[in-house]
Amino acid sequence: MEVKKQVLGETKSDYVKVTNLIGPPAYVKREYYENRGFHIQKVKEQQEICRNCSGETCRQPIPGMMPLLTSHRGYLYFPLTPCPRKKLRERKLRIQERRQEANLPKLFQGKTFADYQVTDGNRLAVRMAQRLVRQKDPGKGLYLYGSRGTGKTLLAAIVGNLLVQQGQRVLFTNTPQLRCRFRENLKHPDTPDRSLENADCLIIDDLGSERFNAWGLEQLARVIDVRYRQQKMTLVTSNDSLKALGEKMAQVRGNGDKQDAETAARIVSRLAGMTVPLPFYGLDRRWALEPGGICCSRQGGEEPMELFEKG
Template identity: 30%
Template sequence: MDSIQSSMKGMMEGTHWEERYEAMKQAVWQDPRVQQFMKAHPEITENEMLRELTKLYHFTKEWSNCDACPGLDACPNTMQGYQPHLSLERSGLTLTYHPCKLKRKAEEESRRRNLIQSYSIPKDVLQATFQDISFEKGEAERNEAVTSALKFAREVEPGVDGRGLYLYGSFGIGKTFLAGAISNELAHRDISSMIIYVPDFFREMKQSVAEGTVQTKLDEVKDAEVLILDDLGAETMSGWVRDDILGVILQHRMLEKLPTIFTSNFDFQELEDHLAYSHKGGTERMKAKRIMERIRPSVQGLFLSGKNRRES
C-alpha cells in the first residue's frame, strides 16, 4: 500500500506538475469532508491548510476508497480496514486511523470464534446460529426443544447455575447443529464453550496415557465454562473411559456448577444400558447408574423429532 508521501509523489510525477498540483488542490478543497472540517475550525487559515496539503490529499483519497468500498479483503487503504480522521492539534493537522464498520464486525466475529473451542467438529456446526434453524409445521416437540435451547443459551450462568441440556433423538435430525447454535449464542454473551466429538476425544485420551498428557487434557475439558459432549453413546465404552474420564469430568463440573450439554441418539435408559456394558463381558450396572446420577439430575432433557435432514 502507498504511504502518504508516495501517494503525493505519484500525483506529481511526469510533466505539467503545476497543473497537477492545482487540480489536486482544487479536488481537496472541494471535498465535502474537508469543507466540513474547515467550517468546524474557522481558526485555521488557508495557508496553514496548504502546508498540510499532503495529509489532506491522503485523507480524501482514502475516504474515496471507502465511499466505493470493495469489501474488507480488497480494501486498498494504506491500513486495510481503517479510515482516516482529521483533528487539529497544536502542532497542526493530525491524521488518526480508526477501524471501519466492516473491520469492527470482522474483529468481533473473530473474538467470538475464539470463545468457541472445538474438537473434531465440522465447520458448518461451528458457524451455526439459531437464525439457521427453521420451525417446522407438525413438529411441535422439535420446535419446543429449539425454543428451550435458545432460552438456555440466553439465560445460563456458569458457576451459578450448573444445569445443562440433554439433546437426544434419531440420526440426522440436527442435534449437533443445534449445539453449535447454542455455542454461538453463548459467545454473544461472552461465555466461552468447548464442543467435543466424544468418540474421537475418548480415543485421544487413551493415546494420551503413553504421552503422559491425560491430566492436562482432562483439566482443560473439566474447566470449560460450558462443555458440549457431542454424540455420547457412539463411542466404544470401557470401564476406564467411563469411570476415570467421563465420571471425573462430570463430577468436577457438577461440584463447580458448570453446565454440560450432551447430544446423543440414546434416551436416558438407553444411555445407562450403554454405559453398563463391559467390553470384557457382562455388565456393570451400578457404575453406569453412578454416571447417570451425574447426568440425569443436572440436565433438561430435550427430545428432537423429525426427519433425517442428511437425506433431504
C-alpha cells in the same frame, strides 16, 4: 452528581461539560476549567490518533493507551485508558480464538437459530436452547435425545456458536474425540489438558453410539463429576433416553465387570441432575432433504423459525 451538587449548594452553571472524541463527557467546575484549554486541546489531539486507529498497531506514544478527559470533585484529570479500538480488536481476536478452540464441525459453524426449522417434535427443545443462550447464569444444560437425523446435533451446535460469539469457552466433542483426549492426558500426566473440565459449555455429541472401555468410562465419569460439582453447562445429544444410555454404557469394550454398571449409573445420574432431558420426534431430516424424499414441511408441519437473537 445531582445529589452532590445540591449538598454543595451549586447549580448546573457552575460546571462545564468537556467532551471526549471517544468516550463519555466529563463535568468540570468552571473555576478549574479556566486555563485548561491547552491541555484539553492536547488530549483531543491524542484522541484523534485513536479515532483513526485500526487497533492493530496503536500509534500513541504509549501504544494501546489513550488519555481520557475525566473529572473528580469538579477537577479535570486525563488518565491513560486502553485504546477503545484496541479493546474492540482484542475482543474480536478472542472470539476468533474461542471459535478455533470450540472444535465445532465445519458443517455447523456460524449457524444460528435462523437456520433451524422448528417442528412439533422439537419446539420445546428449541425454546429451552434459546433460553440457555439468553441467560447470564446458564443453570442446567440439555440432554437432547431421539432418533437419528432429527436435528439434535445442529441445535447443540447453534447453542455452541452463539455462546462463542458471547466470548465463552465452548468445546464440541464426541466419543472418539473423548477417547483421544483421555489417552493424550495419560501420555502427558504432568501437563494434562483440562479443557473438558473447564469449558464454559461442553457439548458431547452422539453419546452412547460408540462404547468406551472400562478405563475410558471412568475418565468420562470423572469429567462429568467435575462439571456437575462446578455447575458448568453440559449439552449431550444421544439416540437413547438416559435410562437406555446407562444400560448401553455399562457394556464396555473388552473385559468389563460389575463396577462398570456402577460407573455408567453414576454418569447417568449426574447427567440427569445437570441437564433437562428433551425428546426429539420426527423424520430424519437429512433423508427428507434428498430429492424425492418426503418433505418434512408437509409431514411434520415445519414452520420457519422467527429470528431469535434480538428477542
